[in-house]
Structure formats: structure tokens, C-alpha cells
Amino acid sequence: MGIACASLDAAIERYEGVFGLTVASRETNSEQGVREAMMVVSGEPAASYVQLLEPLGPDTPVGKFLARRGEGIHHVGYAVRDVTAALEAIGGRGVRLVDSRPRHGSMGASIAFLHPGDLGGVLTELVQH
Amino acid sequence: MGIACASLDAAIERYEGVFGLTVASRETNSEQGVREAMMVVSGEPAASYVQLLEPLGPDTPVGKFLARRGEGIHHVGYAVRDVTAALEAIGGRGVRLVDSRPRHGSMGASIAFLHPGDLGGVLTELVQH
Structure with a gap:
């Protein structure tokens, strides 16, 4: 599940602090226009992830989403x-x-x-x- | 993941037809104001579900969500x-x-x-x- 957030650091802190999730990776994907972190949802043999997405700018897909709807669930991904x-x-x-x-x-x-x-x-x- | 939809039958048909998911249960939950179906996402030992939610009326939480934002992802649930x-x-x-x-x-x-x-x-x- 991909979540659009205004601040990646604040979002990571929230998912660590509230739910105890841990960061599996942090990356910047210029092609997609995001800084992001993958948080592992534990307790499952086949891992699921919460993907936190901070836009690199207002003209990116996630930037436009944030401007239109605010922070929240952006997309779902299936393996x-x-x-x-x-x-x-x-x-x-x-x-x-x-x-x-x-x-x-x-x-x-x-x-x-x-x-x-x-x-x-x-x-x-x-x-x- | 809970998805708000205008027509439960159409949404079930879509998830069956496009993704090959199957219905695990259909229920009406008057307390929550929804008719719903749980679709099993296969391929994982610990099952994940897509929960399709059709409001029982416009004054329910999902009914208000649909009026405000249209069909789409409504919430996420963790076991x-x-x-x-x-x-x-x-x-x-x-x-x-x-x-x-x-x-x-x-x-x-x-x-x-x-x-x-x-x-x-x-x-x-x-x-x-």
C-alpha cells in the first residue's frame, strides 16, 4: 500500500512509533518523482509493505495528489x-x-x-x- | 484494504474478472451501514483481503465517502x-x-x-x- 505524505521523516516516525514497523529501505526515485521508504508489516511469511511517498515537487504525480486530496492512501500494489x-x-x-x-x-x-x-x-x- | 464502491455486484465482477480473486464471504453489516464482500488475495500463507463496501444509504460513513470522493480506497486494516x-x-x-x-x-x-x-x-x- 502506497501512502502519500507531506514529510517522509514524520511519516516514518509515525509508523515506527505507533505501529512498530521498521524501515526496509529508503530510496529516491526521480523517474516517479518521490522520496520513499518501505516499512515492513511484520507477522506474515510473505511480507507486505507500507510504502511512504513524499513528492520531490508539486508537479509530480504524488505532489498533485497531495494538493488535490491531502495526505492519505495513494495506491495499492499486488505482488x-x-x-x-x-x-x-x-x-x-x-x-x-x-x-x-x-x-x-x-x-x-x-x-x-x-x-x-x-x-x-x-x-x-x-x-x- | 477496504474499497468503497457504488455497486457491490459490479465490483465483485471486476475483481473476479480482472484479477481472478474469489469471494470468501458476503455480508450485510447494519451497524457499519454496508453490504460487503471479502475477496481473497491468493498467493500468501497469511491471507490478505480486498473488502468491497457498498453503502446501505447516503447517510452512512461509506455513503458520505462516496459522495465526497467517489469510488476508491476507503481504509486499510491490519490483523x-x-x-x-x-x-x-x-x-x-x-x-x-x-x-x-x-x-x-x-x-x-x-x-x-x-x-x-x-x-x-x-x-x-x-x-x-
């Missing part, structure tokens, strides 16, 4: 074995793709976004670790 | 072993509680919501299965 195959299959089911080919995501993953307009308003990401 | 203990611990860390004691959730769970105003705009639910 898939093969992101290229998943994109092809899902595109074939009539869902518009934001990314027609995979891009670089957190922690070395290959990622691609699907269009929220075809998914009940939910910006959805496919993530191949 | 905890003991929801009463978790509420007490998190309340003690200065987070306002929407529910000071657990209520009835999906599939027999005990649930409680935390206030998004203290959590970076994220409506957060604790779920004891």
Missing part, C-alpha cells in the same frame, strides 16, 4: 510473478494500462500501474520482486 | 492478535480512537477504527480474527 505477463493479461481484459511496459520500483522491483478509471477509482500497481 | 490490547497501546501513544471498544466486523472478526487525523489521513482498522 505478481511476471509483471510483463500480468500486464498483457490484464490489458487483454479491457483495463487501460498507465505503464505499457515495466518500470523501476522500490527495492529493485519491476512495476507497472493500471488505470484507476477502469478499476473503481483504485490506482493499482503490479510488482515483480 | 492483530488482541484488538483490545492493541487499542489500549495505540491510544496510549496519542492516537485518537474512533472506536474505544471493539465492534463486529466481517467474518466474525472483532474490529476497531483509529482516527485518520492522527495517522496522516489514513483511516486505519485493527482486525482480530
Whole structure:
């Protein structure tokens, strides 16, 4: 789950302090226009992450989201074995793709976004670790 | 993850058809003002769910969310072993509680919501299965 936040440091402190999550990685992704941290949600054999996203500027996707709606849940990502195959299959089911080919995501993953307009308003990401 | 939708049937069809998720349960929760379905996200030993929420009316929390923001991600829920203990611990860390004691959730769970105003705009639910 990706969460848009105004201050990455404040958001990390909140998730550490309130929920006891720990930082798995911190990165800057210029292509996506974010500084970000992946927080591990413990207690599951297959790890889930809370991804905290601070925009690099107001003209980035997350910057525009913050200006429009304020801080909050930005998107959800599902792990898939093969992101290229998943994109092809899902595109074939009539869902518009934001990314027609995979891009670089957190922690070395290959990622691609699907269009929220075809998914009940939910910006959805496919993530191949 | 809880998703607000205008039509539960259409949303179920979408998650079945696009992502191949399956329905684990369908319920009406009058206390929460929703008709809902829990869709199992496969591939994990500890199951995660997409919870689809259709409001019973415009004056319910999900009804108001839909009117204000349209369809989309409504909240996130984390599994905890003991929801009463978790509420007490998190309340003690200065987070306002929407529910000071657990209520009835999906599939027999005990649930409680935390206030998004203290959590970076994220409506957060604790779920004891």
C-alpha cells in the first residue's frame, strides 16, 4: 500500500512509533518523482509493505495528489510473478494500462500501474520482486 | 484494504474478472451501514483481503465517502492478535480512537477504527480474527 505524505521523516516516525514497523529501505526515485521508504508489516511469511511517498515537487504525480486530496492512501500494489505477463493479461481484459511496459520500483522491483478509471477509482500497481 | 464502491455486484465482477480473486464471504453489516464482500488475495500463507463496501444509504460513513470522493480506497486494516490490547497501546501513544471498544466486523472478526487525523489521513482498522 502506497501512502502519500507531506514529510517522509514524520511519516516514518509515525509508523515506527505507533505501529512498530521498521524501515526496509529508503530510496529516491526521480523517474516517479518521490522520496520513499518501505516499512515492513511484520507477522506474515510473505511480507507486505507500507510504502511512504513524499513528492520531490508539486508537479509530480504524488505532489498533485497531495494538493488535490491531502495526505492519505495513494495506491495499492499486488505482488505478481511476471509483471510483463500480468500486464498483457490484464490489458487483454479491457483495463487501460498507465505503464505499457515495466518500470523501476522500490527495492529493485519491476512495476507497472493500471488505470484507476477502469478499476473503481483504485490506482493499482503490479510488482515483480 | 477496504474499497468503497457504488455497486457491490459490479465490483465483485471486476475483481473476479480482472484479477481472478474469489469471494470468501458476503455480508450485510447494519451497524457499519454496508453490504460487503471479502475477496481473497491468493498467493500468501497469511491471507490478505480486498473488502468491497457498498453503502446501505447516503447517510452512512461509506455513503458520505462516496459522495465526497467517489469510488476508491476507503481504509486499510491490519490483523492483530488482541484488538483490545492493541487499542489500549495505540491510544496510549496519542492516537485518537474512533472506536474505544471493539465492534463486529466481517467474518466474525472483532474490529476497531483509529482516527485518520492522527495517522496522516489514513483511516486505519485493527482486525482480530
